[in-house]
Amino acid sequence: MPSQDILVIGGGPAGLEAARGIADLGYKAILVEKRDRLGGTPDEAQYAALTPDLRNAEEAMDEMIAAVANNENVEIRLDSSVTGTNGTLGDFNVIVKNGKGSEKLNVGSVILATGFQHFDPGRETQQYGYYLYDDVVTLVDAEKMLKADTFVRPSNGEVPKRVCFIQCVGSRDRQIGNEYCSKVCCGIASKQAIEIRQQVPDCRVFIFYIDMRMYGYWENEIYWPAQEKHKVNYIKGIATEVLQKGDKLLVRGEDTTLGRPMEIPMDMVILSVGMEPSRGTKELAEIFGLEKNKYGFIETIGGALDTVSTSVPGVFAAGACTGPADLEDSVAMAGSAVMKSVITVRKAKGSKQ
Ligand SMILES: Cc1cc2nc3c(=O)[nH]c(=O)nc-3n(C[C@H](O)[C@H](O)[C@H](O)COP(=O)(O)OP(=O)(O)OC[C@H]3O[C@@H](n4cnc5c(N)ncnc54)[C@H](O)[C@@H]3O)c2cc1C
Ligand code: SF4
Incomplete structure (x- = not known):
């Protein structure tokens, strides 16, 4: 059916x-989330x-959650995962499991928005010492x-005087x-550099x-x-390793503008980890x-002009499950996926009448 x-x-x-978006257009959305939130x-x-x-x-996410939480056109399943499916466009049978058991759903179209995970900086980048050094x-x-307004060195709880970001980790x-x-990390690092300068004004901040x-x-x-108002120092250079020296971290690498090796002491090092597909x-x-x-x-199959259609008709993908994406990309893709999935279910219904 x-x-x-x-x-x-x-x-x-x-x-x-x-x-x-689906609810606003008068259709029923069933939202399945594996976490409890x-x-x-x-x-x-x-x-x-x-x-x-x-x-x-938090405020921005709460606003997005409120728009679906008490919406009569949205059914929410938390702590739930899709474990199987069959059928085709207009008529997919899907099994959703949670801790209590499983249910079968019949839906006309599917939007996948299963996102990304952060690169694990211990993997093949051990030279930065993420799992070795607390700072x-x-x-x-x-x-x-x-977020907690406690920007301190994890090793000793002291306020750092020198902090650097290493870009492109992973x-x-x-x-x-x-x-x-990964598209977002240069912006995120610069944003955090501004926040550090605001929360800890005596701390010098460098971005390699x-x-x-x-x-x-x-x-x-x-x-x-970040540069002009907040005095963040941008250094074009490649950091090759981080070592502990006394109670400082030593960042070694090459300043590529000056074309010479660099060795700079820091209190804290922040690794700008990129995005990988989530499990x-x-x-x-x-x-x-x-x-x-x-x-x-x-893989989306429509090139630049259709960023949400997948290789299976009736199944669309939006956000960071399709590749590195910021929030603007993610919600824009969601809007496009809504339009295409609604068109799909309308056409499927029309063709069976
Ligand atoms: C450190 C960092 C900071 C960032 N800060 C910003 C920023 O300030 N501004 C900005 O524009 N972008 C920022 N981004 C990017 C932003 O996080 C992403 O653009 C956004 O989260 C993508 O949204 P999404 O819904 O596609 O994926 P996600 O936010 O990853 O959400 C995916 C959801 O799918 C759920 N899920 C996964 N698998 C399943 C499954 N099998 N069944 C059910 N549910 C499942 C997950 O639990 C999760 O709730 C940042 C990225 C990084 C790396
Ligand atoms: S991967 Fe991230 S840190 Fe590296 S250039 Fe791209 S946005 Fe910047």
């Missing part, structure tokens, strides 16, 4: 926007403020500290097979970069204010038989 209901898998920014990675990783306007991340942290760890790296740019990739308005909204993204791609690209993200 054709169904007009639409299944959305993943309750992050992309999935929340998709469910809200909605809000996706920004909630799970406790982001502090969002680029580019430093808006409170080497990631963007995600730093985000939590900034991205743009042919040796580990992640040749792609290969090249700064700010796109669109992030250039004037984050990058220039859920890989699992769901298998369950629905979707093509993936060589990095494991879901």
